[in-house]
Amino acid sequence: MKYFISDLIVGISHFSEFADWIDSQHQSDFGIEFTAFTHDKDYWERLSHKVPQMACPMTFHGPYINIEATSPLDSKEHDWLMESYNRVFALAAPNGVRHIVFHYSQLQFNEDEIPSKQKNAYAVMRDLTKLAKRYGVNCVIENLCRQKHKTHLFTNEEYFDIFQNIPDAVSLIDIGHANVNKLDIEKFLYEYGKRVKGFHVHNNDGITDQHKDYHKGTADIRQIMHWVGKYTNDADIVIEYEPHEKLTHSELIDEIKELKGWVEEGIG
Incomplete structure (x- = not known):
């Protein structure tokens, strides 16, 4: 396992500057998740x-x-998505980037829109x-978070189905x-654990997506890390x-060490 902190x-x-600090730790199992935005030319050039x-x-x-x-x-929006991911993959490949996260939608829908929207998302994922x-x-x-209004693109069961339908x-x-x-x-890990390449760790009240410190919420992070060690x-x-989570560098390092310990408990 390797451990990362998102620049989010x-x-x-x-x-x-955040990347420089992480790099300065000189740890072979500790790194950074960069946000690979393509919509801002200056940002993309700095990242590249x-x-x-x-x-x-x-x-x-x-x-x-x-x-x-x-x-x-057949839209310009679809063309831009594919161009963007080509750019991102081309930057990732020669630099040993371990994974690139993909969101299958940023929107919410009326029920009657779901079949056509899922069809388009499936084509992109394939x-x-x-x-x-x-x-x-x-x-x-x-796996994305359900929307507050209207309908989420995929139910939990349909998220499972993605990995059945796209081997x-x-x-x-x-x-x-x-x-x-x-x-x-x-x-999910029992069924597809060997195909799970990463985890985003944060916590919330079980109602809304808050991206809080993993100690602050209702998800049992220690138990989940045990499953990570067992199944992946x-x-x-x-x-x-x-x-909004104002952790010091020292506190972030301590959290990485704690997560690592919990994963190792699951492996053991």
Whole structure:
């Protein structure tokens, strides 16, 4: 297993300094998850310059601003999504990036829209899975959080089905989203654990997606880390907090050590 902290905690204005701090730790199993935005030309250029300088392990969160996988397949929006992920995969592949996170939708829908929107998302997931294989990278499909209004694109059961229907697809389990959605994490790992390449670790009240410190919420993170150790193989464990979580560098290091200890309890 390798352990990461998402640069979400510092925001895009400070990602470079945060990356420098993580790199300075010189730990072969500790690294950073970069947010690989493509919509901002200046940001993309800075990221493209930074990534090859890094010695620590890296993962990417794929682009999700101005990106929508349920868009019509003959639309400019679809073309931009595919162009964006080509760029991201091309940056990831030669730099040893361990996974790239994909969101199958940023939207919410009326019930009658769901079949056509799912069809479009499936086409994108199949195409990105094939494209990732050609680049030699892992494009991981994240379980997303249900929406407050209207209808979520995939139910928990339909999230399971993605990996039945796309045999080469790989997964990232977002623990905070699973806590809100009541996704049965142990069942998913029992069935698909070897295809789970990463986890986003954060917590919430079980009602809304809050991206809090994993000690602050209703999800039993220690138990979940035991399942990670039991069912998965060389997965990436990524702390993913929003900037409202004001942890010091020392506190973040302590959390990484704690998560590592819990995973090792599960392996043992």
